[in-house]
Amino acid sequence: MLGFAARRMLLLPVTILGLTLLIFLFMSFLSPYELLSTYVSDPRQLQGDAAQTLIKQYGLDQPFYVKYVKWIDEVIHGKFGWSVTLNEPVSKAIMQRFPATLELAIYSIIPIILGGIWLGVTSAVHHNKFIDQMLRVFALLGYSIPSFVLGLVILFIFYGVLGWLPPGRLGVNFSMIYDSSSFYHYTGLVTIDALLNGRFWMFLDALKHLVAPVMTLSFLSWAGLLRITRSSMLEALGQDYVRTARAKGLSERVVINKHARKNALIPATTVAGLMFIGILGGVVITETIFNYPGIGSLMAQASEQLDYATVLGITLIYGLVTVIGNLAVDISYALIDPRVRLR
């Protein structure tokens, strides 16, 4: 298993290089004037020969391989370029935004896994009965409703009408405390840092801000997990060892929980792992609707402005997360299912 992990890690730089090269290649299709739009947002900035000066100044007319070599050189020296979107070094921008997405991913994945598996198992156990039919409709809805619609509905009901779940990451007052020098940022995860700073109300406030995006992501993810768990559970319930367990006189609860569900969890684990990776890569629409300051909303802002330095930086992170995440999923697969051997 160690050899497998090492080989996969060795492939990491190649994957990342390939990814970034591809993005630079795509960027090369853009003309200098198109790239200029990153720096010019208004015709007022085009007085005189400003356009030509800016093109030269920022090297927008250089061939893509020259830009790529320069960028690689910067990365080697620990820099990732300048984020025009946030007006700070890309590394700093990512460092600021990534913990928010990580926090969202951590809090989301718990209800996603628990809820998705429970729903899937329930659906399979009540195969073709009313509950199963209802859950299938539920899954269909989860698949069909676009995230921006669901997000807006949740925002409207739970914030607009009920006033419970505000957007953002913290309320105004707690945000002031969070930004003050007296608040120590241990991890960048607001809930954890709030507890470590002894601010329980801030912890609850941060949690309150997480509920709506977590609800959105959970609902959308449950559909996939429900279907996977349901079908693998149905398959497991039809296996000989389940029949044997029943024949031994074990209660239905024990048969389902101890025998069938364990095996049915294997494919669900893979899917849940991939979902976690997906959220870590940044959930663009959900973060934008809930004004949640994560890497997804940063990606949206950067793409809109053709801020390729930031896009590349985030791509690097996404590449890293994907490769490492996939590796973790593969390893966990082998750990859960003794039949799987990693080579």
Added chain:
Amino acid sequence: MRKIFALIAVVLIGIFSIGLAENVVNPDTVVEDTYYNIQSLDPAWVSDVGSEEAISQFYDNLIQYDGTSVTRFLPMISTNVPSVEDGTLLDNGTTYVFHIRQGVYFHNGDLLTPQDVVYSLERAVLFDRAGGPSWMLSEPLLPKIDGRYVDSITQWAVKLAGVKSWNDLFATGTNNPLNDKYKQALIDAFNLLAKDFEIKGNDVIIHLPHPYAPFLATLAHYNTLTSILDQQWCAAHNAWDGKADDWWYYHNPTVNDDPLYNIENGTGPFKLVKWSGGLQITFERFDKYWAGPAKIKYGVINDVSEFTTRKLNLTRGQADVINVLVPYLSQVEGIDGVKVYTHLPTFAIDSIFFTWNVNDQGGNPYLGSGKLDGHGIPPDFFSNKDVRMAFEYLFPYSTYIKEVWLDQALIPNGAVPKGLLGYNPATPTAFHQDLAKAAEYFKKAYNGELWKKGFEFTAVYNTGNTQRQTALQMLQYYAAQVNPKFKINIASELWATYLNDLMMNKIPMFMIGWTGGPDPYNSAQPFYGSGGAFGAFLGASYREWAREHMDPLLSESMSTTDPQKRAELFTEMNTIAHDNALFLFTDQQEGIAVMRSWLKGWEYNPMNFLRLNFYSLSK
């Protein structure tokens, strides 16, 4: 599983219970939710609304606008507004005397001096970021070259050194002058600027090389370029140190080389707490503010791109002010506890542009066949006055304002908007829709060939702007009504592609807007001038025409200080533009302001549209 659900329920109850506590609005904090970003906190860098609003809370200028007026001023860092009456505006409008206020503190505790004022204005000229606002001070402060205003100090350095371009002065890839002669030329260029300033006791006297009518407006608050900085603090933070022999090292930096981009030290009523790019800026009251501390303790500006989120924040009281675009107006009207101000004057004008010479090199799909054969247009189609006239009469101005702008706009009659000097509602008379006249001009164009064969071309607007989309659709509809052989295709482009196509002169007809003021020159020059921002988009023949017919009038409008004479000149330019159907001016927008009713002290000036003055606010 039941235990898990029970635990979740307990946590949720706890979470929601603090929601009730947070609904109590903090009276010490004003929160604004906007849809624009902040680019920089360096006053010399910015020309965008977001940055200007933030910087205006941190920095003061010499003078400020008087209430809602854009022509009257009040003192600020200067204790006087120069005027002929009190002898502080002399020499035919070329000498301005400012009595600098005593006892004004910067946020770091430094005391403001007259030298800080001189430094700030000099730095604003020398900084000279490509695409930045420095030209606004270069024009009045640097002597003209060959009778034309100088937009950048580089022009003088190049002229004095006798080289072709700015880069010729330096060793390749560096900012080191190639030789002593060039270095001296750079110093001499600076001295041309420095000799404008004189410090006498507590006065700063500015001697302009030529009269410049909008000079006072250039110095007024909300034009962040002329904010007053602390020289000592700037030098300590690696910004220009005020010396003549090194200024070029600080000229036109890239965004990441500007040391003041994310810090501030002004004399303004608020000091920066934290700026999180793309998210939020927070500032707190400066208790030693010379005009007395602000009523609120904190101000927060959030960047919230989603309108729904902004609206919900307003209705829940989490935001006190939000930015609302016209299409969303009905969604905020009638909400309990929310005040909506409409019909606020602004100087923003939208226009449909005609490109006189379209670039057809390598083929241009926007031109169709590229010939007058019914399937396209020739590249110089819009250099034909009859064609332009016909389009002017096609557009349904009143319907557009009523249905699309929901009456939150006016019909302009030129580039100079209502509210500025030179705007005359009667002269010229704004175009109105007259399909018979449109047909008449179309029949006249190309000796009847156009009417017989028809045309087809593509008009372009920037993606997401539904008003502009509808305006072009209206034109498309009425063109086909007049003659079914007239076909206008409509395309939307993202800003990057749009900018590319505009710069390449590829679009025969496009729609874009401009926000001018406070001087009419800032509205007239971009449209009418051969070197104006739009001149570059409209083709060489337009620029040639403008050089002959508009540039002399624009120059004259700046060299005369008599308001009556200036007004006549701008009216004349508007009339020439109208008679030649240069632009199809569609609307002059009116502003909307949406805020909680508990907010007190809100004041509006067209020059600070979308820029809140937190100092005047309380709850």
